[in-house]
Amino acid sequence: MEIIDGKEVAQALKKQIAAQVATMVGAGERAPHLVAILVGDDGASQTYVDHKEKMSAEVGFRSTVLRLSGDTSQAELLDLIAKLNRDTEVDGFIVQLPLPRHIDEQKVIEAIDPSKDVDGFHPENVGRMVMGLPSFVSATPDGILQLLKYYNIPTAGKHCVVIGRSNIVGRPIANLLSQKGWDCTVTMCHSRTRNLADVVRSGDIVIAALGRAEFVTADMIKPGAVVIDVGITRVPAPETKSGFRLKGDVKFDEVAPLCSYITPVPGGVGPMTIISLMRNTLLAKRLFGFFDRE
Numbered sequence: 001m002e003i004i005d006g007k008e009v010a011q012a013l014k015k016q017i018a019a020q021v022a023t024m025v026g027a028g029e030r031a032p033h034l035v036a037i038l039v040g041d042d043g044a045s046q047t048y049v050d051h052k053e054k055m056s057a058e059v060g061f062r063s064t065v066l067r068l069s070g071d072t073s074q075a076e077l078l079d080l081i082a083k084l085n086r087d088t089e090v091d092g093f094i095v096q097l098p099l100p101r102h103i104d105e106q107k108v109i110e111a112i113d114p115s116k117d118v119d120g121f122h123p124e125n126v127g128r129m130v131m132g133l134p135s136f137v138s139a140t141p142d143g144i145l146q147l148l149k150y151y152n153i154p155t156a157g158k159h160c161v162v163i164g165r166s167n168i169v170g171r172p173i174a175n176l177l178s179q180k181g182w183d184c185t186v187t188m189c190h191s192r193t194r195n196l197a198d199v200v201r202s203g204d205i206v207i208a209a210l211g212r213a214e215f216v217t218a219d220m221i222k223p224g225a226v227v228i229d230v231g232i233t234r235v236p237a238p239e240t241k242s243g244f245r246l247k248g249d250v251k252f253d254e255v256a257p258l259c260s261y262i263t264p265v266p267g268g269v270g271p272m273t274i275i276s277l278m279r280n281t282l283l284a285k286r287l288f289g290f291f292d293r294e
């Protein structure tokens, strides 16, 4: 059994990105520029945006965080997005979700120019991804693919069972792994799936993305399976400083001994997502950034 070390993979990819940025800048090009829009003062969102800003600096990007008050109107936000769409010095931007209730998230996502949509949430990017065309793949599914690639985990012809059908994790990863190059036979499970345990037990690769702490137990896992745990749930832990502990969707201690590979929580998929955002921003600069050069 091997524990997939997401921190190690993230570190390795981060170094690659930083080296490519250094080469780019050394050749006289401007560095990729990532902008994050944060609306309101949601604590978790602030932390995510801070991490993105810090990581951007570490790989040599220019980064800008636009902090807007929680009562910003939808029209104001859409105006700002239109401005960023036109700004030739911005390669990619993200609008940190969730947004305050009075703003329609889907409208906001669809207002972003797909060529700058480094979160990969715009329907054009999702559609292109589903068709196997070049696109910005959203962070969590891309992070999972990078982990499988780094560890050279064979996927062709394997039965991959994905638990969860959300637009940000389950659905895209199920689609991607069914595509040429990955070549899995994929089953996507959800809250209405019958005999879930039996289905999961038939998986050579199990991707748990349902958001229920320690839901996947040893009796649901085929010996030798690869288990990717996407779930992050805070469970109360009064003995810790923060008062909570992060749990995955997999009961790690009993499942791990059965697996060929498994991701821990934290330290598995989590560290990869921010790297995927950096990968997409670098790609955005590469693909579209040359238009603004003299």
Ligand code: NAD
Residues within 6 Å of the ligand: 140, 163, 164, 165, 166, 167, 168, 169, 170, 189, 190, 191, 192, 193, 196, 209, 210, 211, 212, 230, 231, 232, 233, 269, 270, 271, 273
């Ligand atoms: P979601 O709530 O949008 O979707 C959960 C999915 O699981 C749904 O499609 C639902 O049908 C399915 N589901 C729920 N209960 C089920 C059950 N009992 N049996 C089978 N299927 C069931 O969640 P999400 O946004 O996809 O996130 C899933 C988990 O992954 C959460 O814990 C979230 O915090 C975590 N997450 C982690 C990262 C990361 O960076 N590691 C990124 C995104 C999400």
